[in-house]
Amino acid sequence: MIKIRKFKKWDIPKITHLWNQNVKNDLMTEALLFEKTFADPDFKTSLTMIAGEDKAVGFMQGLYRIMATGERIGWIKLFFIVKMFRRQGIATLLLQRIEDLLWGEGVAEIRIMDSNPNYFQPDRKSVV
Numbered sequence: 001m002i003k004i005r006k007f008k009k010w011d012i013p014k015i016t017h018l019w020n021q022n023v024k025n026d027l028m029t030e031a032l033l034f035e036k037t038f039a040d041p042d043f044k045t046s047l048t049m050i051a052g053e054d055k056a057v058g059f060m061q062g063l064y065r066i067m068a069t070g071e072r073i074g075w076i077k078l079f080f081i082v083k084m085f086r087r088q089g090i091a092t093l094l095l096q097r098i099e100d101l102l103w104g105e106g107v108a109e110i111r112i113m114d115s116n117p118n119y120f121q122p123d124r125k126s127v128v
Contacts, residue, residue, distance in 0.1 A: 002090055004097055007048040007059065009038060015050070015059050022080050036078055037061060047101055051094055057085040062098035064107050074099075074107035 007015070012030050019028045037043055042063045051058035060079040064072050076098065081091050102110055 002051050002057070002093065003053040004049050004051055004094065006045050007037065007050050007061070008045075011050060011056070012037075014056060018056055018059070018082060019080055022083050040077075047098055049094055049097060051081075051090045057082045058090045058094055060091070060094040060098055062102055064102055064105055072105060072107045074102035074105070074110040076110065076112040
């Protein structure tokens with residue numbers, strides 16, 4: 001079973017490097033990853049995870065926002081799996097873990113990769 005842990009600030013260089021190796025059509029800088037994670041006012045360490053023990057093989061960021069109506073909407077904002085580890089259930093494991101936490105926070109729905117107002121959308125060719 002693959003180990004899942006929380007994303008920390010010191011992971012930014014490693015995750016940026018892995019992102020750029022595995023999502024080639026949408027390159028990331030460390031500053032941009034910081035902006036999309038820790039600088040997001042709705043960032044929660046508990047909803048941002050790395051898969052892998054000694055070496056990271058996947059990353060997924062979830063969050064929720066409380067809308068003007070009071071409704072909580074959840075998002076899967078960013079994710080990737082290292083190419084050679086795809087189709088092994090790692091993304092499913094990360095998604096299930098984050099979805100469970102989001103549902104526990106009382107979200108009404110969970111959206112994937114349409115994080116408003118902080119836009120970022122990987123190219124379709126990069127995530128297939």
